[in-house]
Amino acid sequence: MEGLLVLLALVALAIPVLIIVLLVGQSGLRSRVGMLEHRLAEQDKRLQDLLATAVGPVLAPATVVVVDPVLPEPSPVEDALPITAAPVAEVAGTEAVRPMTPWDRAAARAAGVASATTPTEAAPPLPRAPSGPSVFTRFAAWLKLNWVYAVSAASLALAGVFFVQYGIENGLLPPGLRVLAGIAFGLCLIAAGEWLRRRSGDGEDVSTAYLPSVFAGAGLVSVFAAVLSARLMYGLIGPQMAFVGHVATAALALVLGWFYGPLLIAVGLLGAFAAPFVVNGGAQAAPWLYGYFALIAALGLGVDTLRRWAWVSVLALVLGYAGGWLSLMGGAGVAGWVALLVVLPMLAVAVPERGLIPAQDGPSVLMAAMLGKQRPPFPVLLAAGAGVASTVGLVLLAGATSAEAMLALGGLVLLALAYVIWAERAEGLADLGFVPAVGFWLVLVQAGSAGLPLYWDFLGAMDRAPEVPAPMTITWLVGMAALISAAFAWRSRQMGVLALLHGAAAALVAPVAVAILALLWLPERVIGAYPWALHVMAVAAGMVALAVMFAKGEDRRRPAYATLSALSLIALALFLLTTHTALTLALAALALVAAGLDRRFKLPEMGWFIQAAVAVLGYRLLADPGLDWAFIAPLRQVLLAFVGVIVALVAALRILPEGRVLPKGVLESAAAGLSAILANILITRWVLPEGAFGSLDTHYSMSLNALPWLVLMLMQIYRARLGGVLLRLRQAIALVAGLLAAGALALAVGPFNPLFSYYAEDPGALVVGPMLLDSLLLAYGVPGLILLAAVWKLPGLGRLRMAFLTVGLALLALYLGLEIRRFWQGDWLGAPGVKQGELYSYTLALMLLGAGLLYQAIARRSGTLRRVAMAVIGLTIAKVFLLDAAGLTGLTRVVSFLGLGLCLAGLAWLNRWAGEVSTQKRDT
Numbered sequence: 001m002e003g004l005l006v007l008l009a010l011v012a013l014a015i016p017v018l019i020i021v022l023l024v025g026q027s028g029l030r031s032r033v034g035m036l037e038h039r040l041a042e043q044d045k046r047l048q049d050l051l052a053t054a055v056g057p058v059l060a061p062a063t064v065v066v067v068d069p070v071l072p073e074p075s076p077v078e079d080a081l082p083i084t085a086a087p088v089a090e091v092a093g094t095e096a097v098r099p100m101t102p103w104d105r106a107a108a109r110a111a112g113v114a115s116a117t118t119p120t121e122a123a124p125p126l127p128r129a130p131s132g133p134s135v136f137t138r139f140a141a142w143l144k145l146n147w148v149y150a151v152s153a154a155s156l157a158l159a160g161v162f163f164v165q166y167g168i169e170n171g172l173l174p175p176g177l178r179v180l181a182g183i184a185f186g187l188c189l190i191a192a193g194e195w196l197r198r199r200s201g202d203g204e205d206v207s208t209a210y211l212p213s214v215f216a217g218a219g220l221v222s223v224f225a226a227v228l229s230a231r232l233m234y235g236l237i238g239p240q241m242a243f244v245g246h247v248a249t250a251a252l253a254l255v256l257g258w259f260y261g262p263l264l265i266a267v268g269l270l271g272a273f274a275a276p277f278v279v280n281g282g283a284q285a286a287p288w289l290y291g292y293f294a295l296i297a298a299l300g301l302g303v304d305t306l307r308r309w310a311w312v313s314v315l316a317l318v319l320g321y322a323g324g325w326l327s328l329m330g331g332a333g334v335a336g337w338v339a340l341l342v343v344l345p346m347l348a349v350a351v352p353e354r355g356l357i358p359a360q361d362g363p364s365v366l367m368a369a370m371l372g373k374q375r376p377p378f379p380v381l382l383a384a385g386a387g388v389a390s391t392v393g394l395v396l397l398a399g400a401t402s403a404e405a406m407l408a409l410g411g412l413v414l415l416a417l418a419y420v421i422w423a424e425r426a427e428g429l430a431d432l433g434f435v436p437a438v439g440f441w442l443v444l445v446q447a448g449s450a451g452l453p454l455y456w457d458f459l460g461a462m463d464r465a466p467e468v469p470a471p472m473t474i475t476w477l478v479g480m481a482a483l484i485s486a487a488f489a490w491r492s493r494q495m496g497v498l499a500l501l502h503g504a505a506a507a508l509v510a511p512v513a514v515a516i517l518a519l520l521w522l523p524e525r526v527i528g529a530y531p532w533a534l535h536v537m538a539v540a541a542g543m544v545a546l547a548v549m550f551a552k553g554e555d556r557r558r559p560a561y562a563t564l565s566a567l568s569l570i571a572l573a574l575f576l577l578t579t580h581t582a583l584t585l586a587l588a589a590l591a592l593v594a595a596g597l598d599r600r601f602k603l604p605e606m607g608w609f610i611q612a613a614v615a616v617l618g619y620r621l622l623a624d625p626g627l628d629w630a631f632i633a634p635l636r637q638v639l640l641a642f643v644g645v646i647v648a649l650v651a652a653l654r655i656l657p658e659g660r661v662l663p664k665g666v667l668e669s670a671a672a673g674l675s676a677i678l679a680n681i682l683i684t685r686w687v688l689p690e691g692a693f694g695s696l697d698t699h700y701s702m703s704l705n706a707l708p709w710l711v712l713m714l715m716q717i718y719r720a721r722l723g724g725v726l727l728r729l730r731q732a733i734a735l736v737a738g739l740l741a742a743g744a745l746a747l748a749v750g751p752f753n754p755l756f757s758y759y760a761e762d763p764g765a766l767v768v769g770p771m772l773l774d775s776l777l778l779a780y781g782v783p784g785l786i787l788l789a790a791v792w793k794l795p796g797l798g799r800l801r802m803a804f805l806t807v808g809l810a811l812l813a814l815y816l817g818l819e820i821r822r823f824w825q826g827d828w829l830g831a832p833g834v835k836q837g838e839l840y841s842y843t844l845a846l847m848l849l850g851a852g853l854l855y856q857a858i859a860r861r862s863g864t865l866r867r868v869a870m871a872v873i874g875l876t877i878a879k880v881f882l883l884d885a886a887g888l889t890g891l892t893r894v895v896s897f898l899g900l901g902l903c904l905a906g907l908a909w910l911n912r913w914a915g916e917v918s919t920q921k922r923d924t
Contacts, residue, residue, distance in 0.1 A: 176236060179226050179227075179229055179230040179236065180226075182222055182223075182225060182226030182229065183222070183223050183226045183227075185219075185222050186218075186219040186220065186221070186222030186223035186225075186226065187219060187223065188219070189215045189216065189218050189219030189222065190215070190216045190219035190220065190223075190256070191219075192215045192219075193212040193215030193216030193217075193219065194212065194216065194256075197212035197216075216256055220249065220256070223249045224249055227245040227249065228276055230245075269296060269299065269300050269312075269315055269316060269319055270319070273293075273296060273319040273322070273323055276289055276292065276323070284330060284331045284332075285326075285327040285328075285330030285331055285332035286332060287332050287333050287335070287336045288336075289323070289327045289332055289336075290324055290327060290332060290336035290337060290339060290340040291336075292323075293319070293320045293323035293324050293327070293340065294320060294324075294340055294343050294344065294347070296316065296319055296320055296323065297316045297317055297319065297320030297344055297347055298316075298347050298351060299316065300312050300313060300315060300316020300317075300319070301313050301316050301317075301347055301348065301351035301352055302351055304316075304351075304352060305351060305352055305354050310378050310382075313348070313352060313382055314382070314385075317344060317348060317382070317385070317386055317389075320340070320344050321344065321389055321393070324336075324337055324340040324341070324344075325337075325393075334397065334400055334401075334404040334407065334408075335404075335407060337393070337397075338394065338397070338404075338407050338408055338410075338411045339411075341390040341393045341394055341411055342390065342411045342414050342415060344386055344389075344390060345383065345386040345387045345389075345390045345415060345418070346418060346422075347386075348382050348383050348385075348386035348387075349383045349386075349418075349423060349426070349429065352379045352382065353379065357422075357425060358383075358422065358423040358425065358426035358429060359425050359426055360377065360379045360380050360383065360423075360426040360427070360428035360429055361377060361380075361427060361428055362376070362380070362427035362428045362430070362497065363376055363380075363427075363428065364376060364380060364384075364427065364428050364429065364430045364431045364432075364497070364498070365380065365381070365384050365431060366430075366431035366434075366498070366501075367430075367431070367497070367498070376428060377428060379428070380428035380429065383428075383429055383432065384429075384432060387415065387419065387432045387435050387436070388435055390411075390415060390436075391412065391415065391435045391436050391438075391439040392439075394408045394409075394411045394412050394415075394436075394439060394443075395408075395412075395439045395442050395443055395446075397443075398442070398443040398446040398447055398452055398454070399446070399450075399452050399453070400453070401453055402453050402454045402457040402458075402473075405443065405447065405452065405453065405454040406454065406473075406476065408443065409440060409443055409477070409480060410480070412436040412437075412439050412440045412443070413436070413440070413480045413483060413484060415435075415436040416433050416436040416437050416440070416484045416487060417483070417484070417487050419432040419433035419435075419436070420433035420484075420487040420488055420490075420491045420502075421487055421490065421491070424491060424494065424496070427496070427497050430496065430497045430498045430502075431498060431501070433487070433488065433491070433502075433505070434501075434505060437484055437488075437505060437509050440480070440481065440484065440509070440513065441509075441512060441513060441516060444477065444513060444516045444517065444520070444521075445516055445520065447521075448516065448517070448519075448520025448521045449520055454473075455521060457471075457473075458471055458473045458474070458521070458526060459525070459526060461526050462525055462526045470526060470527040470528070470531070471526070471527075474517065474521070474523045474526075474527060474532070474535060475535065477513065477517065478510070478513065478514060478517070478535050478538075478539060481509055481510040481513035481514070481539075482510045482538075482539060482542060484509045484510070485505070485506045485507070485508075485509045485510040485542070485546075486506070486542075488502045488503070488505040488506035488509065489502075489503070489506035489546050489549070492505075492506055492550075492558060493549065493550075495553075499555075499558075500555065500557060500558065503550060503555075503557070503558035503561060503562075504558070504561050506546055506561075506562070507543060507546060507558075507561035507562045507564070507565045508561070508565065510539050510542065510543075510565075511539060511543065511565040511568060511569055514535070514536055514539050514569065514572070515568075515572070518532075518536075518572060523535075524576060529576045529577060530576075530577065532576060533573045533576040533577050536569050536572050536573040536576070537569070537570070537573045539569055540565075540566050540569035540570050540573065543562045543563070543565040543566035543569060544562070544563075544566045546559075546562035547559045547562035547563045547566060550562055551601070556601055556602060556603055557603075557605060559601070559603070560597075560601075560603040560604075560605035560606065561605065563594075563597060563603070563606070564594075564605060564606070564608065564609045567590050567593065567594060567609055568609070568612075570586075570590065571586065571587055571590055571613075571616075574586040574587070581637045581640055581641045583620070584617065584620050584621065584641045584644070584645060585640070585641065585644045585645070585648075587613055587616055587617055587620070588613075588617060588644055588645045588648035588649065589648060590609075590613060591609070591610050591613035591614065591617070591648060591649065591652050592648045592651055592652045592655070594606040594609045594610050594613070594652075595610060595651075595652035595653075595655040595656045595663075596655055598655075598656060598657060598660070599655050599656065599657050602657070604659075604660065606663075607656075607660055607662060607663035610652065610656075610663045610666065610667065611662070611663060611666050614649070614666050614667065614670045617645055617649075617670070617674075618670060618673075618674075618712075621641065621642065621645065621674060621677070622677070622708045622712075627677075627681070627704070627708065630642075630681050631681065631684065631685065635685065638681065642674060642677075642678040642681075643678070645674060646671050646674050646675055646678070649667050649670055649671040649674070650667075650671050652667055653667040653668055653671065665718070665719055666719060668718075669715040669718045669719055670715065672715075673711040673712070673714070673715045676707075676711050676786065677707065677708060677711055680704070680707050680778070680782060684700075684704065684778055698752060698764030698775075699748045699752045699753055699754055699764060699775065699776075699779040700748075700764075700768075700775040700778045700779045701764070702744050702745070702747045702748035702752050702779070703744065703745060703748045703778055703779040703780070703782070703783055704778060705744045706740070706741045706742075706743075706744030706745045706748070706783065707741075707782065707783065707786070709737045709738075709740040709741035709744070710737075710738075710741040710745075710783060710786060710787075711786070712733070712734075712737040713734045713737035713738040713741055714786070714790050714794070716730045716731070716733045716734035716737065717730075717734050717790075717794060717797070717800075718794060720734065721794075745783060745811075748779050748780070749780070749811075749814065752764060754766070754767055754776075754818070754828075754829045754830060755818060755821070755829045755830060756830060757828070757829070757830035758830055759830075760828040760830075760831075765828060765830060766827040766828055767818075767822055767827045767829060768827070771819070771822070771823065772819060774819075774822075776815055776818050776819060776822070777815065779815075780811045780812070780814050780815035780818070781811070781812060781815040783808075783811050784807075784808045784809070784810070784811030784812040784815065785808070785812070786808075787804045787805070787807055787808030787811070788804075788805070788808040788809070788812070790804050790808075791804045791805045791808065813849075816845060817842070817845075820838065820841045820842060820845060821838060823841070824838040824841065825838070846872060849872055850869050850872040851869075853868055853869035853872060856869075857869055
């Protein structure tokens with residue numbers, strides 16, 4: 001049985017040899033057929049020359065093109081046709097033409113490139129295509145014509161691997177000899193390939209086309225597999241010796257790749273990639289395999305440094321990442337995977353340029369996207385692809401253990417520093433530092449929002465004993481973010497390409513990281529508010545230093561960015577340490593400082609901070625701690641908070657230079673709105689008894705809840721009149737705020753109106769406060785006056801202005817009517833019945849209202865207002881005859897109707913006189 005197995009093994013080894021013999025024979029036959037066709041073509045040419053001489057150039061026949069029926073030979077036209085991987089530059093010499101590969105020639109032959117010329121007319125030059133076939137298309141065309149070579153290479157490579165495995169399974173040789181036999185087999189294949197290359201070459205235009213690459217590539221795979229077997233299966237050598245063996249093999253493959261065609265390096269890379277998985281036999285992956293796959297990537301990139309086969313670099317990096325990921329899945333550990341993710345982008349930057357200092361020319365990917373015309377060179381695209389791939393791999397480690405996640409964050413920091421500092425001279429890589437910086441933010445966001453182990457381990461220290469120190473997690477995270485910001489600041493100071501964006505990144509990376517930690521991690525719960533505030537202030541001090549450094553240059557935008565970050569961080573630190581009033585005043589002072597910086601240094605970016613500060617101040621004074629705090633806190637603190645903010649906003653409005661339309665509009669509207677709210681609070685605290693705001697279902701509580709939304713709506717309407725990019729957003733905010741205010745006022749007018757209270761004991765059934773300055777004024781009078789003031793101060797609103805006027809007058813009329821009823825009925829307006837004096841009071845109020853409107857109509861010469869006045873007077877007459885007359889008797893009835901008649905006569909005369917004046921004015 002063993003002899004039969006040996007015989008089968010020999011047959012298996014003989015099959016590739018037989019295939020190679022057949023290929024050599026077929027190549028010889030093809031060469032002979034080619035010679036015959038060449039002679040036939042020469043004879044046909046001589047015949048055409050004779051015909052042209054005898055008959056003349058008019059009847060000169062066309063050139064006959066002979067096509068090989070078996071396999072077309074490469075023609076001079078095909079060999080001269082350049083197929084590039086990028087568009088041909090418009091100016092000669094702007095981009096070097098990539099050397100032609102066998103895959104390119106196969107694609108050209110598949111496309112049927114041919115030419116025909118006549119003796120009387122020279123053939124025009126072939127135009128260059130804007131872009132050549134893709135790598136996949138060229139590879140598919142080559143494989144279609146030369147698939148036998150690929151099968152042969154795979155067969156020979158597997159022969160070497162299976163030769164070692166056979167010795168293992170049958171115990172024919174000691175382990176050491178098995179490894180040496182595998183290495184010897186591979187070296188024999190390499191020697192055979194080198195002998196064929198030296199004798200006939202490795203091009204496709206010779207009889208031994210691709211055979212040297214087939215032999216040498218399979219031999220390299222056999223040597224890789226033998227060294228792996230010595231380490232993984234037998235333990236004959238340690239990881240250091242195994243790595244030395246792989247380095248030696250890779251160096252040999254690198255040297256061979258510089259002399260052979262692309263098939264060798266493709267076979268070598270793919271075989272070396274597959275060797276660990278074939279030899280290992282399903283055992284757990286070793287950590288040193290990460291170095292092995294980094295070596296494979298370096299091998300492919302090294303070949304590309306001389307031969308400039310772009311697809312080789314791409315294949316090498318893909319195999320490096322794929323091998324590392326498979327090793328991670330096989331249990332090789334996270335530390336090596338992080339190291340590989342950091343090393344591969346650096347190899348992609350340094351190896352293709354053959355230098356320790358990167359010098360890739362531009363444009364960068366970001367610049368090319370902004371310009372829209374130029375395309376980044378291939379080395380730039382290669383480095384960018386590797387940087388993005390490594391960043392994604394490191395970000396995906398956010399869910400690992402705490403130590404591994406911190407290691408991934410360290411890897412992102414190293415990548416950012418490498419791109420920003422190490423690649424400082426490479427214009428094409430100027431934007432790659434932004435990628436790992438964003439990845440750093442994403443890891444922090446994932447850990448805090450999804451509750452990953454890094455966050456929970458930090459939060460678990462909240463229950464530590466008092467003598468146990470707080471973890472250093474936050475300190476490390478803030479320090480790493482600050483290190484990235486410092487690197488961007490150094491790069492921006494060099495004033496290279498994208499200097500402004502680097503300055504913005506320096507002012508954003510660390511502050512945004514601090515903001516993420518403050519919002520999602522809440523470090524003060526673990527390390528305390530004061531230590532966390534010290535971290536924040538340390539970053540703020542760094543931003544101040546950046547602002548001072550950037551201020552020495554002519555560009556004012558970079559110091560503006562750093563100043564904005566410093567002010568924001570100071571506000572965050574104050575939020576952590578100070579009380580409600582102190583924090584509010586500190587934010588107002590920061591807004592005033594921003595206005596002063598804008599005036600002193602001409603920094604329009606300060607307007608961004610001013611608008612953000614106004615929004616935060618509005619939130620604090622209206623929501624948190626908001627109006628609830630303002631109604632119950634000591635009056636001195638309330639006045640200090642509101643008056644201090646209003647004064648700071650007005651001062652900032654005066655300090656801002658001319659031309660800051662949007663910030664000025666925000667400051668003016670905010671100051672006006674907060675003043676109205678302060679007046680509302682003061683009136684409420686003065687009128688209502690202490691603790692009256694404990695109930696929320698009263699007429700005044702509904703209106704008080706509506707007032708902030710009403711003021712916010714009017715503020716947004718005022719800001720929307722300024723236009724700008726925030727127009728739609730402000731209109732949406734005004735709409736939402738108006739709907740909330742309308743809903744609350746509708747509840748105050750309807751269900752919670754004290755007129756509809758059936759029992760005096762109901763909450764909110766009684767009107768509180770002195771006459772006229774009571775809860776009715778807060779509920780209906782103040783909103784009405786605010787709407788009328790908006791009509792006066794916001795002209796040009798069209799139908800919206802008329803709506804404000806109508807609702808405002810209606811609320812004031814309701815307020816006056818309810819005040820009259822309170823005068824006659826007392827604090828309980830829901831009492832049954834109407835007294836006679838109450839009816840007379842309503843009539844008198846309506847008469848005065850009609851007379852006042854008529855006077856205004858005459859003064860303004862408004863026909864519309866005059867008709868409204870007469871409508872009110874008509875309503876008064878109807879009320880008198882239908883309601884008041886029923887309760888009058890005797891002399892009282894006579895006197896009442898006499899006075900009504902005289903008043904109506906006088907009003908009628910005034911109405912007629914006003915009409916005549918209006919007619920005369922219209923005629924003139």
